[in-house]
Amino acid sequence: MLELTDIEAGYGRTQVLHRVTVPTGKVVAVLGHNGAGKTTLLRLAIGLIKPTKGRVFFEGENIASLAPNKRVARGMAYVPQGQQSFGQLTTMENLQLVADGRRRGKALIDAQLARFPALEKFATRKAGLLSGGQRQQLAIARALITEPKLLILDEPTEGIQPTIVAEIEHTIMQLAGEGISVLLVEQHIGFALEAAERYVVLASGFVTQTGEGGSAAASTVRAAMAI
């Protein structure tokens, strides 16, 4: 699906990622401490920053030069870190934004509203006025509406109440089951590994460990990540 090979990238003159290769797989978890470079890696995957070196392939095609919106058109979806949504638009407008021009757009929106009741409740409120968690739910809903082939999630459960965390985690499993691939950054190692087919651990921009997912891996990973 998505191949990231020997990636070098950074901001301005700051190099953040060093020869990072992400294993391919249905659900891939990216783990690491603060500042390890996880977000950077995902931003690169969706095209917000360009690699200085390395291969970025999607469905066997080189997409290194594609703009993010083109990548979305090809079936990638991205949920950024930090509850980002369009504050000036209402919750509903946020959803319509992505639904626009899609067949069954309406149905897709309803599906998500059903999944996240809070959004239904505050459909007409400006997203900027929503609570943090509500915004995060909104962000995920936006991503799902695009019916992606690849879902890129940067700490999706951050700031969300446990019941819904469970809901989201459940959803991710479900989607994976339906054959959608997922690139996941998640601090809850347990869940991440449980969901993941493969995982990679980053430390200050270097890959320190990769391996098969599954709860079994937890202990080795913790060891790798222990401060």
Added chain:
Amino acid sequence: MDGLIAPLLNGSAQGALLLLAALGLSLTFGQMGVINMAHGEFLMIGAFSAYLVQQVITASGLSIPVALPVAFVVAGLFGLLLEVTIIRWMYRRPLDTLLVTVGVGLILQQAALQIFPSQGVPVEKPRWLDGQLTILGYSWPMRQLFTILLATVCVAALSAWLKYTSFGRRIRATVHNRDLAETTGISTRGIDRLTFFVGSGLAGVAGVAASLIGGTNSQMGAQYIIPAFLVVAAGGIGQLKGTVIAAWAVGVALAFFAYWTTGSLAQVLAFILVIVFLQLRPQGLFTVRTRSLA
């Protein structure tokens, strides 16, 4: 009584012209956050295109109707050019666009001065705009009515465009958070170009109207830019209805001040008025609530 009606009409006409000038800004400035100081020069471009059209279509009855769309496209294309060459690099620092476009304005002015007769060119008003229409005992100059009509049409068209197509939404999303918009599948570049094209095009239309009211020369743009910005600001950024009301209010205020005081004092008072108003309502007439810091 006469001291009320006459200024009211003149004011509405002036307001309409102001509105036309401000309409484009309410897109490029209000929606996109670009402070385009060359907007006045785009207006000038519109006026000159009206003149050029008249060189081809000499029947002035026909030329103006033709000139309107032409001016829209020509000015729009200049705007587009500006966007793709310069503005596109500046979205991350809106205040700087102000300075860059000041430079653009200077260049356009000088170019116009050298290309066209320095004294300016005549834009012949169509005969069907001659004379006045007498409604309820007051004679209303056709030209003023035309300006008002034109403004109304443009506002209607623009608001429809923003309301009934998804563009309005996309523009706002793009401005609010480019990266997020991009990753949401919006072609932010496309949106930018389109918005800027339309915004500048509207300036062109305003130019045609202006060419029928004042002189058509290299300096004409300068006198509209500041008032236009004030109007957009007073209306509340990104608030079309606000812009409309503000423009009308400023126009009428100008007219009344001019009627009761002198032409110069009117300018001053009108400015002061807006400034004081913005003092009282810093966010303009209509405001978007945001959750502070969020």
Added chain:
Amino acid sequence: MTKKPWISLGGIGVFAVLLLAVAPLVLTDHWLNNLGKYCCWAIAAVGIGLAWGRGGMLVMGQGVFFALGAYAMAMHLTLETAGDRVPGFMVLYDPLAPLPMFWEPFRSAGFTLAAIVGLPVVVAGALGYALFKRRVKGAYFAILTQALAVALAVLISSTIRETGGDTGLSDFKYFFGFVLNDPANRLMVYLIAAALLIVCLLAVWQFYRSRFGELLVATRDAEERVRFLGYDPANVKLVAFVVSALMASIGGAMFVPIVGIITPAEIGAAASILMIAGVALGGRASLFGPALGAIAVGWGQSSLGSTWPDGWPYILGLLFIVVILFLPNGLSSLPARFAAARRKPDVPPTPVIAAAELEEVRS
């Protein structure tokens, strides 16, 4: 935020020597006089650098404060020249009417000097307080100040008997008792202007390295956040704004004896923007940038303006475009850039400012 304050202090020293010692020796009277004029703009520019570069307040109406100083000075010199007669330009409109009330106090040199310092402080203080307390910022602030400048220019142009209107005030014979035509005195006037510029530079130098300087930058980047550190951003901005207004006023005051005429054209939109041009060119946030930039623009106007008048607007226009586009931090950022290429990497400036500014423009 100047990394190495003492170096920049040395820089000011060198600058002082150039302006005060070298220039008078090498330049002809004419060019020295012009340099004096540029210095006046530079003084205003230094203030803009403080308010805009560090404070993020794009002050597009510095003409207003430039005017306050300039007209205060001009009124005094006019009266000094006219002696006990009513100034010539007033006679025609109403030969018998006395001097307008507000002119009277400007007979006194002391009052005039006080006004040059006091007026901008009071006006900027009141204006700034009103605007900042109401959280007027970003584009709004820029446009408002610009509008003020335009309004004032129109007002002056239209009050011919009171202010000389669009013709302005000119033809001054004396400067606080010194004969302006005497070359020695002209040199003195120049030296005063140059010295004042140095003083202003020293002032902002201290500002920048002070904690206030950092606080100012913080306020620029995240005004709301500053509140949660227990400061009132309004006050922080107010200080910067008032200081910049004061500098503009001083620049204006010196402009009058040096150039010998002040008119509304020097305070309207165009003039106010030209001041900004210098600052942008030199580097808004740097110490020397604004001053050097202003001098450069002034010089360009004088020399290029005459060798190729038709071309000057193009050059000036391109200047704006190229500098802002490629050197957001002005020419003075060039050395730093080269150095940085080797030094340990840091952030690209643009994305970071973004958020704050965008906020400003939208809200």
Added chain:
Amino acid sequence: MTDASLVVTDLRVEFSGFVAVGGVSFDAHPGEVRFLIGPNGAGKTTCIDAITGLTKGTGSARLGDTELLGRPVHKIVRLGVGRTFQTASVFDELTVLQNLDIAAGLHRSSVSLLRARRGVDRSIEQALEETGLAGEPATPAGILSHGQKQWLEIAMLLVQDAKVLLLDEPVAGMSHDERTATGELLQRIAARRIVLVVEHDMDFMRRFATRVTVLHQGRVLSQGTVAEVQADPQVQEVYLGTAGAATTAAMAVVLERED
């Protein structure tokens, strides 16, 4: 250093008709790490907003015997009430050190503001140490990672030595060990200060909360020790989750986070 407590009584916040917080009362004392939990949109952040003067609230919030409500933001801060934000916000342009120095500045005289900074205050060095930012003093805050920013925010509270720390999801996006470190840091701080934490990480709560208040739809749903709160069926219902498809997954998560 302070024995005054933060007492919130019948706090109400409305937004044009919508009641975000409808009569919430709780108190927090020095020496305890008080948690404020509840579903998304329950009104936790709004409570903090109201206490810190960011949004208008009615009712009362007193620190010792000084009323906080109705004062301008910066005055409240000067009374010793500090907070962090759910979406970390620091001064991107300034270095970590400068960020802290400004935070430390509010007790300085306006004259000393005009003087340059010489050396680094003791308090700042300490804060850097405690928050593990000691390595980064010269880094522009703008390029810190998400979690690093949150630590910087806590550090800023420390140097401005706030009597009350209101922390809105301080460990969001931190790795397990980092959470532990942060939690221990909070416990240390709490010895001498009032610490109020909003969090969704139950594991984190279990390990560091002394007392917990649960909000739901703008009202207090339950109060007490961690055990009590967890046992409360209502809380499980609306927040922790019991019934429904989620259970297994949720439980799995909760369990695995136990260690």
Added chain:
Amino acid sequence: GARAGDDAAGAGSSAAASCVDTSGDTIKLGFLNSLTGGMAISEKTVSDVLHMAADEINADGGILDKKIEYVQEDGATDWPTFAEKTEKLLTQDCVAAIFGGWTSSSRKAVKPVVEKFNGLFFYPVQYEGLESSPNIYYTGATTNQQIIPAMDFLAAEGVKTLFLAGSDYVFPRTANAIIKLYAAKLGIKIVGEEYVPLDKDDWTSQVAKIAAAKPDFIFNTINGSSNVGFIKAYYDAGLTPAKTPIISVSIAEEEAPAMGHEVTGNYASWNYFQSLKTDTNPEFIKNWKAYPNSSGVTSDPMEAAYISLYLYKALVEAAGSFDVDAVNAAAKAKPITFDAPEGKVTLDGENHHISKPGHIGRINADNQFDIVWASDKFIEPDPYLEGYDWFPADIRKQLTDAAG
């Protein structure tokens, strides 16, 4: 340096010794016009016509056998710049004389400088008078050569009520002050007075007032493109030359075209019109039409600029020297006269103005002027209106004192 009261204090006696170089076979002259900014609209052609005159003079031998080598400077519509450039031309380029300026403000900015350095300035535009300087020669009309003839014309037309419309700066204000004085004498009633800033085109509100006042005539001292707005508003308001004609003092062959047909039928008071039948006019027009990037039409300010160079030539040749004092002496010695496109003009050596014929023209369909009135003889320049008893002596005195 010198303090007030020292002998140095006597008006700028420290005039630097002129650095004009007359040794070579060329002589440097300075042209000072706004080529950028608002006034470029009007001043560009003046600068062009100056160049043309210089070329002509050079073509037949130059001045005292020295070819003119001109330095063009840009006043940039900024009065301090006019002052700066004047100083530059005099002290850096060492020109023998400077030609140009348009607005009174620009002239007032130049005046102290030329006086200080004892240079020469030739000013080609009609102005409000009440001024004279040993260092300035005025080839445009002063009030008694344009305003007063216009008023006489109105009186002859039997006008009873007059409305004054002008741009808000010194010329219109002063002109109107004088008009009011004279109108009182002529028994013409001033029924209104309106001003609009130079750079504003919208006159609708003011024209509404004019329409309400229903004057017999409108006296228009508006300058620049603001005129276009005025005429269009006038036309819209249903005012017509038949009922409420306008007489302008700043609308000439150059400006009229920009106003299209809407200005047709109104009047203007000038000394020169392109349609004038004189021996030299046809050639002037021919040369101008042939001149590169010419606007094709000639106007009064252009003609005044054109002859200013010839006036200088005549003066220098009379003096036999380029020295300023010599030139001024020659001006006084015997009256200088020569054939200008407007007719045979004579310089008044005392006040440095020239005699001019008064003309009123009416704008026709192709934006040219049909001459409808002419003064019976050339009008002697009288800047301080000494020959007019209705002008209060005390004002005159105060003005001369203030100036002196």
